[in-house]
Amino acid sequence: MRIDADTIIYAYLFICAALMVFNLFYIFRAKARKEKQRSRVDGWRREIAAQFAALETGGAVAEEHKKRLARRLRDTNALVSYCGALEEAQAARPQTYARYMKSIHAQMLDLAVEYGKRQSMERAYFADVIARFPPYTDGKHHPLMEILTAYMENSTIYCRENVLRALSSLGNAQAMETALQLLNDGGYFHHHKLLADRLTDFTGDREALAARLWRHKNAWSGEMMVAVVEFITNCSENYCETFLPLLRDEQEDLELRLCAMRYFRRHPYPPAHPVLLDCLNGATGANVDLAIVSAAVLDRYPGKDTVAALKRALCHRNWYVRYNAASSLVRLGASQAELQDVFEGNDAFARDILQYMLEEKEMGRV
Numbered sequence: 001m002r003i004d005a006d007t008i009i010y011a012y013l014f015i016c017a018a019l020m021v022f023n024l025f026y027i028f029r030a031k032a033r034k035e036k037q038r039s040r041v042d043g044w045r046r047e048i049a050a051q052f053a054a055l056e057t058g059g060a061v062a063e064e065h066k067k068r069l070a071r072r073l074r075d076t077n078a079l080v081s082y083c084g085a086l087e088e089a090q091a092a093r094p095q096t097y098a099r100y101m102k103s104i105h106a107q108m109l110d111l112a113v114e115y116g117k118r119q120s121m122e123r124a125y126f127a128d129v130i131a132r133f134p135p136y137t138d139g140k141h142h143p144l145m146e147i148l149t150a151y152m153e154n155s156t157i158y159c160r161e162n163v164l165r166a167l168s169s170l171g172n173a174q175a176m177e178t179a180l181q182l183l184n185d186g187g188y189f190h191h192h193k194l195l196a197d198r199l200t201d202f203t204g205d206r207e208a209l210a211a212r213l214w215r216h217k218n219a220w221s222g223e224m225m226v227a228v229v230e231f232i233t234n235c236s237e238n239y240c241e242t243f244l245p246l247l248r249d250e251q252e253d254l255e256l257r258l259c260a261m262r263y264f265r266r267h268p269y270p271p272a273h274p275v276l277l278d279c280l281n282g283a284t285g286a287n288v289d290l291a292i293v294s295a296a297v298l299d300r301y302p303g304k305d306t307v308a309a310l311k312r313a314l315c316h317r318n319w320y321v322r323y324n325a326a327s328s329l330v331r332l333g334a335s336q337a338e339l340q341d342v343f344e345g346n347d348a349f350a351r352d353i354l355q356y357m358l359e360e361k362e363m364g365r366v
Contacts, residue, residue: 171204195227295324
C-alpha cells in the first residue's frame with residue numbers, strides 16, 4: 001500500500017494543529033485554575049481576618065466558621081487554598097494566630113481522622129499541614145498524635161517524613177518515641193540522616209526525648225540507634241560517659257561506634273583522647289573506618305601525642321586516613337618544625353597530601 005506525499009503532509013499538518021490546540025487549551029485552563037485558586041485564597045483570607053479581628057476584640061472564633069472548616073477542608077484543593085491564606089496570617093499576626101489555632105484544634109482532629117482514610121499522598125499532605133500549622137497542644141500527648149502516627153503504616157517515605165515533621169512540631173516526646181518504635185518494629189526504611197534531622201527539629205524538651213530514646217539501645221536496630229546518637233550529638237553534651245565505652249567495644253555495631261566517635265568531635269572529652277589515638281593506631285579493631293573517623297576527630301584534641309599519631313597516619317595505606325590526618329594537622333596549627341620531618345622524609349604521598357592541605361588553608365578552605 002502506497003501513501004502519496006500529499007496525504008503525509010496533510011496528516012502532519014493535522015497533528016501539528018491538534019498539538020497547538022491542545023497547548024492553547026492547556027494554557028488557558030491552567031490560567032483559569034490559577035485565577036480560581038487565587039479567588040479561593042482571597043475568600044479564606046477575608047474569613048480568617050474576620051476571625052482574627054473577633055479574637056483581638058475579646059470575642060471568639062465563630063461556630064459557623066468552625067463548621068465551615070470541618071466541611072470544606074475535607075476537599076484537598078480547599079485545604080491548599082486555606083493554608084495559603086493561613087500562612088500569611090501566621091506571619092502577620094503570630095499572637096492572634098496562636099489563639100486561633102487553639103480554638104480550632106477540635107476541627108483539625110476531625111480532619112486528621114478523615115484524611116487517615118485517604119490515599120498515602122493525601123495523608124502526606126495533611127501531615128505537612130500539621131507540620132506547618134501545628135495545633136495548640138502545649139506539648140502534652142494528644143489524640144492527634146496517635147492518628148498521625150497511624151498514617152505511617154503501609155505508607156510512603158514522603159508520608160512518613162511529613163508525619164515525623166508534624167510530630168516534631170507538636171513537641172511531645174512520647175509521640176516521637178512511639179513513631180520510631182513503629183518504624184523499627186515494622187522494618188520500614190527511613191535514612192538515619194532524615195531521622196536525626198527530624199529529631200533535631202523537635203520543639204519540646206530534647207534532653208527528655210534523648211533519654212527516652214537511648215533506653216531502646218539494646219532493642220532497636222543499629223540504623224535506628226545511629227539516628228538517635230546523631231540527634232544526641234546535635235543537642236546534648238551530657239552523654240560523654242555513656243558513649244565512651246562504645247568506642248572500645250569491638251562487638252558493637254560499627255556504624256554506631258563511628259557515630260559515637262563523631263560525638264566526641266562536637267563535644268571534646270579528655271578521657272576520649274587516648275581511645276581515639278588507639279582507634280587511629282588500630283588498637284581497637286582492624287577496621288579502617290575507625291582510623292578514618294578518628295583522624296578527623298583528633299583535630300579537637302591538641303597535644304604532642306596527637307601530632308605524632310597524625311604524622312604517622314600520613315603514611316597510612318588508605319587515602320582517606322591520610323587526607324583526614326593532614327587536615328587535622330593543619331587545623332591543629334602544627335608548626336613548621338613539627339612537620340619538617342614529613343617534608344624531608346621518603347614518603348611522597350605523605351608530603352603531597354600535607355602540602356595540598358597547607359595550600360588549602362592558605363586559600364581559606366580548611
